[in-house]
Amino acid sequence: MRxxxxxxxxxxxxxxxxxxLRVSERSVERWRRAWREGGATALAxxxxxxxxxxxxxxxxxxxxxxxxxxxxxxxEDQRWTLERVKTAIARKFHVTCSISGVWRLLHRHGWSWQSPARRALERDELAxxxxxxxxxxxxxAPRRRSGPTSSSRARPGSR
Structure with a gap:
């Protein structure tokens, strides 16, 4: 603690x-209480x-x-989703994580989202x-075109 x-x-x-310290007074009061009860080691x-x-x-x-x-x-399918990884963690380790916590955990260990390497067998290319x-x-939707009628008119005095 600072x-x-x-x-x-x-x-x-x-x-x-x-x-x-640019903190709230409540934080300082909490630190002071910890100091009173446990000394300087309580502030570590x-x-x-x-x-x-x-x-x-x-x-x-x-x-x-x-x-x-x-x-x-x-x-049934072979997709790992963050929700499924979260469930697997809970089942295996009896630890509850948020979805964002699972994402941070996986990302920290070099995991990233994956997209299929091949097209689905059922895909009909002609269709x-x-x-x-x-x-x-x-x-x-049709795209807006810029031109003389758009909002890019010259301001008075800018020529």
């Missing part, structure tokens, strides 16, 4: 310390607030589980081509 017990021992006002940092919920050893086990595939964990040619131009 405040030492010396400032509390000198009797400095909470508002002065809060202003110097307890680490980052967002410490990982899963250790490196547990993540190695998780990677093995992910490698087994979603079907091994009861899902897709016809749709792009006939339907898409009707669905796509």
């Amino acid at each position: 405040v030492s017990g010396e400032r509390f021992a000198r009797g400095e006002k909470t508002s002065v310390i809060a202003k110097d 940092s307890s680490g980052p607030a967002k410490s990982p919920k899963i250790s490196e050893a547990q993540f190695a086990v998780l990677e093995e589980e992910l490698g087994r595939g979603p079907a091994a964990h009861g899902w 897709v081509g016809l749709w792009k040619k006939d339907v898409w131009p009707q669905v796509e």
Whole structure:
């Protein structure tokens, strides 16, 4: 913590310390209470607030589980989603994570989102081509064109 017990021992006002450190007075009051109850050691940092919920050893086990595939964990298709990874973590380690926490965990370990390497077997290229040619131009909104009638008129006195 950035405040030492010396400032509390000198009797400095909470508002002065809060202003110097650019924190709320409530934070300084909480630190002062901790200092009174536990001394200077109580002011030591307890680490980052967002410490990982899963250790490196547990993540190695998780990677093995992910490698087994979603079907091994009861899902019918072979897609790992963040929700499914979250469920797998909860089942295996009895730890609850948020979706964003799962994303940060995977990203921190070099994982990224994946897109299929091949097209679906059911894809009908002829139908897709016809749709792009006939339907898409009707669905796509016409683009605005800039020109003399657009809002790019010259301002008075700018010529």
